[in-house]
Amino acid sequence: MAEVALRNIKKIYTDNETNKHRKSLFRKREEAGEKRSYNLQVTDEGVVAVQEFNLDIKDKEFIVLVGPSGCGKSTTLRMIAGLEEITSGELYIDGKLVNNVEPKDRDIAMVFQSYALYPHMTVYDNMAYSLKIKKVPKDEIDRKVREAAEILDITQYLDRKPKALSGGQRQRVAIGRAIVRNPKVLLMDEPLSNLDAKLRNQMRSELIKLRKRINTTFVYVTHDQVEAMTLGDRIVVMKDGYIQQIGTPQEVFDHPANMFVSGFIGTPQMNYFDGRLTVRDGRYFVETKGYEVELAEDKQARLKEHNVEEQEVTLGIRPEHLFITNKGIKGNVDVSELMGSSLHLHMTVGDSDVIIIVPTEGAKIDYSGRELEIGFNGKVAHVFSKKDQHNLEY
Template sequence: MQQFSLDIADREFVVLVGPSGCGKSTTLRMIAGLEEITDGELYIGDKLMNDVAPKDRNIAMVFQNYALYPHMTVYENMAFSLKLKKCSKEEIDKRVREAAHILNITEYLDRKPKALSGGQRQRVAIGRAIVRNPAVFLMDEPLSNLDAKLRNQMRAELIKLRQRIDTTFIYVTHDQTEAMTLGDRIVIMKDGFIQQVGTPQQVFDHPANLFVAGFIGTPQMNFFDGSLVKRNGRYFIETDGLSVELSEDKQQRLVAKDVAEQQVTVGVRPEHVIIGQSGIPAKVDVSEMMGSSVHLHMSALGGDMIAIVPLNGEAAHYPMGMDVKLSFGGHVVHVFSKDDSKNLEW
């Protein structure tokens, strides 16, 4: 971890997202006190935490492997930390049953973990954290061991849980879909550095650099070489005979930064690629029927391009090898520096 500086508001849901090895789990472990902080300071509220033992930080952590005691029942697993804190039996019973009710696992309280499904075990692990009434919930890839259907269900459960439990969540995942659906803010990381912090909409609409642009969004953004040129005080993107005037908001940002004409990397999301009668020549390699749309994988501009074409009830006719023309509007173009990969607008 290097040059990591982040403020998280009370009751905020913040997601740390990035590829494996980017430092997101290490960050979570430092917050939990499981990893030493060699430089810098960690505060929870107004209290410095660097030298505070993990058990005294008033946090609860949920791991991807559930970490349940196999010989204990669900009730006993959830009650264990409260027994260590010498809570009364009445208080323990009250907290366990309240958490079980929130997570819809009351009927499983007498079962042992081996009798539960993966989703049920994860609910128990979350319930064990809830009973502690922590100031901060730390969640380290809690859904990664579940299949796709269960992950979708548990994402919805976590959104509901967050609405019912008014506290701070710090959530780690490598899955940008989880990050986009769960987070108030997303912290995108790579190689131990923060690449961008913002709301899901901000990082999707205004990626700070090439990495963020390619990491956020499914299918990922198309990239190709182009030229940023200026004519009569107006900026244009030119590539392979296509000239696109940038939208007014982009003009203003580039003018404010006095961006010079230069060779650039152009980014356009698949949903913004237009298949029409004019534009850049392309050849269809693969056509994927997705129901309400078709995903076209094409060869264009010396590389691969993807377009999402809405069907609107019409049949799709894009056979392999078909020649098409593609274009895009000036309001959806992202322009990145060849030197440092940063978005030239920001």
């Protein structure tokens, strides 16, 4: 029920004792030439976790922050919650600057990865706690708690302690605790990652249903791209403290801004080929390993718009967009995985690994060990700059 705006948000973990230790660790590793697991910037002020973060979250929008661990997504969420100080930049909730407002006065609720339920209280008391603090009248608390319990289907557990609940039920209680307050913004920090795969799928669809029932703004953090794609109105892909791309799931999937986004969103991962972008008679062609296609019209237009010149590029093609053909790129099938309705073929093409998805169509062909030729068409080829890995169309 509120808009959230983040303006040029930056977070530096400053020099308190723990971070001094972290910083020296980073430096030592750097000096030793060791490749860091993630490229957080180390400055004299400290370790930069998030920077240049600009985002306008619309009222009642479901925003998903997604990225690998250490990309700053949780830090961003915690800054919105007020659990982490904002080093610089401005955070507005409902048009009000809240940089220095206590979490309790921001009218937000948060669901934690570990649920963080109060173990000594019953489910009812866990859910009622925030209302009790606000000194809401007892009968109203009762009404609200029961209403939320109804929505989440946990009415029969209201008298139990969290210890007596399963993981999925605890997760519901944690969500219930957040929604009883009718918060302006509901923050969720990887709420499903402690659940097993089956339960996760189930809870995911329930979150979609829940979202329709409670009208509020959601900010959801996950490292799981499937969750991001299925839940978000828009997703924000992050890496190393920077936003890589903001867009609807479809936009991010179809038009990834750079190689990182293209690789992060979509399973199995996108395949990459070294190739060349050529221009003939004002038309753009891509070529790799002797296989050449003309790019589709929309891509032609966008490349033209940016005056892209001939150059060496990285071609990105999703596994489902590669097909078997007579005249294409030669490769050997190493492993063939039957996924039910389709086959995933793991191939070696030149010196790179390629995955291609082919429909099984009833006939079970054993591809393993065979030499195949694969191809793609001009609609699905993504062209990335060799220099800075950004998508040349944008």
